[in-house]
Amino acid sequence: MVWEALVKAILLGTQRLGKRPLAEIVPLSEEIEPLIDGDSLEAQILQGLAIASVQRQAGRRFPKLEVEDSPGVAPEERLPVCSAAASRRLEEILAGEEVPERLPLWLGWAQRCQVRVPPQFLPALLEVGRQGRNLRPLLLPVLGDRGYWLAAQNPDWAYGALVVVGVTAQEGWREGNLPTRLFWLQQMRRQDPALARDCVREVWARHKAGDRTEYLKTFHQRLTAADEPFLLEALGDKSQQVREMAAQLLTQLPESEFVQRVTRWVAGRLRRSPQGIIVTLPETMTPEMRRDGVREKAPAKLSRPHWWFLQQLARVPPRVWAQGDEIDDWLQMAADHPLKDLLLEGWAVAAMGYGDVEWGRRLLRWPIPGRLEEVQGRDRRLLGRLPQEEREAWILAHLQAHPQTMSKRHPSLSRLQICEWDWSDGFSRAIFQRFCQDILASQDKYDWAVRATFRQFATWMNPHLEAEFRERLLPKMKPQSYWRQTVEAFLAMLRFRQELQEAFSGSCGSCGSSETAENP
Template identity: 30%
Template sequence: MKAWEYVINTAMLGTDKQIPSPADLPEEITGVAALIDASETADKEVKFLQKAAAIYNYRQCGFTPLEQKELPVHTASPETSPYCTEAASAILSDILNEEPTALLGLWLSHCHQTGKILLPDVLPAVLDVALKDKSLQPLAVACCGNRGLWLSGLNPSWDYFSTVSDKELWQTGKPDERAGALEKLRTTDPDMAREWLQQTWPQETAASKADLLKTFRVNAGAADQDWLESLWSEKGQKVKEEVVYLLKRIPGSSIIKLYEGVLREAVMLKKEKALLGMMTKVSIQFKLPSRIDEAIFKSGIEKLSGQKSPFSDEEFIIYQLIESVPPAFWEQRFEAAPAQVVQYFEKYAPAMTGALGMAVSRFKAASWMPYFLHLDGFYVDFIDFLNPPEQEKYLLRFFKPDPRNAIHYALQLKQEWSADFAITVLREMANYPYEYNRASFNKHIRLIPVTIINQVKAIEPKDLNLLNTWAKNRDHLLKLLRLKQQTLNAFNA
């Protein structure tokens, strides 16, 4: 349409350019254009804008929609599972309004466990939330039924319904998808995961090599040792650092043997007769050998303790070596059972007991852990090896000396807290209302039992200046707990 071209050109070049003649205008608006031109009060800019408005509206009204005959119509397959109840769906709507993904995960989990699916009207909202939080996607797929599958074909953003095998992701996926597939396989078949990476290793970039090697932190073991030892010649510094990290966690590796060789010379358990042979005097003596292989320090052992360290440089080196060898080494070195070894350290080398505890954590020596639970050191890696009551009992020991750190690890527990433990944690949280706020409760509501609703109402911070802020957080927590309770009741959980 020439008239519309006139509008565009004039807007870009100015109204001093030649204006279109009536012949250039559609017949339907020539009369309107004539009236505009006849105006004696309007200048040419106003006349241009008035004509542009008339031409624009004419142009818009003149469009007709595209007609395509025999357009295929796709409909969702009939549902094979029953819908959840209207009451349960209403609770879901309330949860979506509050935006706590943890509570949404709980709702979807119970919906899936009872064999129900979502009512159609909430599908788009749930699919959008799962798009942002990938941890919800498996449950969303399970609970959205055939209608959800159908909707995913109409919106590319919801393409997570399509399943791709881990092997296909490994071969064709993005870097993070390949790493995820390899890490997942490491949990079930570490040998196969190692073979996958060995096959593609020559083609990997230095950056991808380092990232993919990090997946070997899952189930790193003796079977990986030979291949990891062969990677010493790699040029990439990050690759070498990751290789060292992994080998330092595999008993029997060349690095561990190097450490153990030094400790055999540096640490001596001496037993001497005293009081005419009627008693035995026991001591642990520490003395580094005069010559130490420089590879020890290239592997990450620091030479200097630092000005504020309670250790001398020599003691600091020994401390690092003790925390870097498997605890079983001391069973052989001291010819004693784990309980006796811990007693030796605690009584005759208390400053080094923490290093032994760190070694227990590093090498996941579960049989040694019970002998450290009563000691002062806080070994966070022990928590995963304890049953739920023991986890809470262990964490409770550290709430007085270090409440914020204890809360941090309490929030990482996998199971719902007991009522007494929950009250203890919340009482401490009340003292830090800016840190443990609405967003924090949204994220961790799965941990807090609904049985403590009445007790939560009475929790207050020690500093009354924080009461107003905490009260807002507490009200939000109570709302979440009620939604959680309603969810459990809706599914008879």
Template identity: 30%
Template sequence: MTSATSAASAASATAAPGWEDLVTSALLGTERRTPPGCAPGRDAPAALLDAAAVETVRRRAGLRPARSAERLAPAPDDHRPALPQAAARRLAMLLTDRPGSGSGGRRGTTPDLMELLPQWLAAANDRGFAAPPPSLPALLDAARGRTDLRPAALTFAGPRALWLARLNPDWRFALRAAPGGDASLPRPEDTERVRELWQEGLFAERVALLASLRARDPAEARELLAGTWATERAEDRLMFLDSLRTGLAAADEPFLEEALADRSRNVRSTAAELLSALPGSALAGRMAARALTCVWVEGIRTSAAITVEAPHECDAAMERDGVIPKPPTGRGERSWWFGQLLEATPLGAWSGRLGGRTPEESVALPVTDDWQSELHAAWCRAAVRQRDAAWARALLGTPTAPEAGGPGAVSLAERAKLLGILGAGERAEWVAGFIATHGLSEAFQLLGVCAIPWAAPLGRAVVDALNIARDAGNYPWSFSGVMGLAERCLDPGEAGRLDGLLAIPDESEDAAPGAGGYWAEAFQRLVSTLRLRAAMAEELGPAVPVTPRPAAARSPVPTPRSTSSSPPA
């Protein structure tokens, strides 16, 4: 380099300040620090901006060109019909809504659009529509934040959701959640790839593979698991074993019997639970033999009572069959063992032991020595595990019984589980009778298991109970959870019947301050939401039979969340 060139370069460096100098001057202000090469004074800010523009061009010009990236494969086509324009606009509104952060339980009269999104997606999927491409990013973002949305959102989004998920790490959940959607999962008939992924895949990939196979070919999935069972880690064996709940059948019994001898107590307990759900299994027979020696009937037919003699020890055979020897804190050992035996005993075994009595007659028998709650609670768990509707009805009793607990169920959670065994119509009728008798104070969990939209008798029972609570001057925020459920679950056709509840009622002296205004707002929001749901359905058009879609684009539709609002006090 010549001396002239060196001098020119030095002069250029002096005249052109570096980027860091320009940033420092901009932060401190030109009055406190004038950048090099700029004269102080009124023109210094403009000179700073000019220098920044020149330096920006210099920095960009100094970048070296890089090799162009490989062209992306185009997104797959979605051949389903496009959404009607009105429905597409509605979807955009649902995806951009952000619930307000009101205080004190007051939400105003505006419907909560995000809580209506699950129902909108279910309706759109029923009609077989494809998602508008511009809405896919917002739809995937919504599903990322709410796992309850994922099955319906991914069904609606279709194959393009998987294409996008491979480009954005934030949406990778779609590859795991979409049934058959992960391209890394081989088809069941590709046995070589199945074995390779099972032997060499990551744990999450192996879990997904086993779940996919179990849904399509339970026997093949079980054989795949059995081939490597002895070499798996205990925590992995537990997760893999849990996948057998899908398609559980008598053919799984030999494998589960072997799992009863597993080194891990949790694995043994899970295997025992699965076997006890098979009433014809050898384990169910062994547990029945033990349980039947603990329970018998004494006295004549008209004054009979159940006598209980709980086990005095938990031997090795009981422990192998899944009985956990150490009880939780505060629970007696004998009652703990007794409950586990009865929970795993086939309910069909009790008729012979209790003198040929029906489930209703068995539950109605008195139980000596304060064992009734333990006995009935164990029968409740057995009915839920074995999906026995006859015993569920007996343990629930009539909804108008004086005691809200029913003859057998001892908690709201147990009643909800028992109701889940019954058909949708019977479930709604029972809950409607319960609300009519006992009000809404204990009905929130029970409403959560009812089919949507609520049947007309159940909807009327809920609205009538809310109206009674308002007229009684009850504290209104205690019913915000039920009101939120009503917004999502009432039949939209009920909106016209509620117009008489929109006025602010006269407040009694003992009513909560401001309660009348709250109730009016809540009923206005309820009516507005029902009418909005009716408009949403009209925009989507009538439901029509849909041509079955490929498995990669199909998924179950979730029930809208029933716990987004606070439960009643």
């Protein structure tokens, strides 16, 4: 709190703060206040920052130690530290302005190579993890035992103190707050799903709905038919969010009683006739539908009966309706139906959930709304199910069918934004060449969406193509082009990834030259 308050004071400026003493502006402790004796408010703020900086490095709020409360010595490390070259790359990242883009790549390599962070960077990384929850899954495995120990000394870093040497998963599950319990529950789901399920059942009735929902989310790991009886019980929960999560999990078990029941419900309302597809929408929300986690309130511009039917359709395995070439017949009939968007979206979400490649590759050709699932997330998963060669061929064919200049409204741009895999050299060169044409033709035009997407490509292209791309584009660009900064940032990211790969090559024998280490 002291550090944040001091930074806020600096941003406001001492003139706006008036002539108040520092103790009225910043919550100083009784121990710290006597240490600040500057003859001006500016000097006192600088003194406060110096003390607060030591606090942050120490990992514990100062001063708080009593002899009997002193923390034990940090345990021996089990992971080797990363190489000196990798350490230098990490130092450059933390000192730079592109931490959100570059740090995940470094952490991905460290996790893949099973090495830990050098100890001098632990405070800075723990602080980054405090501010950015999305980085924690990458950060936690590489903190090392000293990192877990250090995190336990500072309440702000409690998320990093979940791993305790010598504590079993069951012991960790019984103690601590929700994040701690979830961490250990995830460990148990990986190692012994039955034990994890029994632990949840033991506390189910005593814990609040939000916690019960979070417990169920861990069942995504190693979900099997053995979990079905417990999930069916959860369908009877008083909480809507708990019922929805239980239904979502049961949908991943195609042979479950739940899926069979929902399939019968939808089959009674959706059938094929010589005239086309016939849909009979439900008239009322029944207790059975509510029990199965169907949300009653519909989003804007969609009636409740349409909404209820869409949710149920999305839970039925697409192969129930058709397989092989017959899928095209169903999609064509849907295209001529008044409920076209409803049918296509329900099938798309179902194909995503069940991993149905046959339906997925066909549905990707259609523009489909996203009321149940966000469009990009859904299409990313559908595309990700296809073999890489087919994925890349599909994207290139889509680009070829839309030769107009790239813009935020270009139909291929959203498709390119979900190409999150390590691209082949041929695909990389084809995409780069297409963008080269547009960049050189529109150097004085600004389109943020196109530029952001182009920069994103540097995360997935082979970094060893950097020199080739630099030679093909930069000499042809105007010095003052709006695009020049974006292109230079793109090339810098490729060069950074190349350096990162070389930095970890000495300490990561299992990685070889694989690019997948960056995105584990």
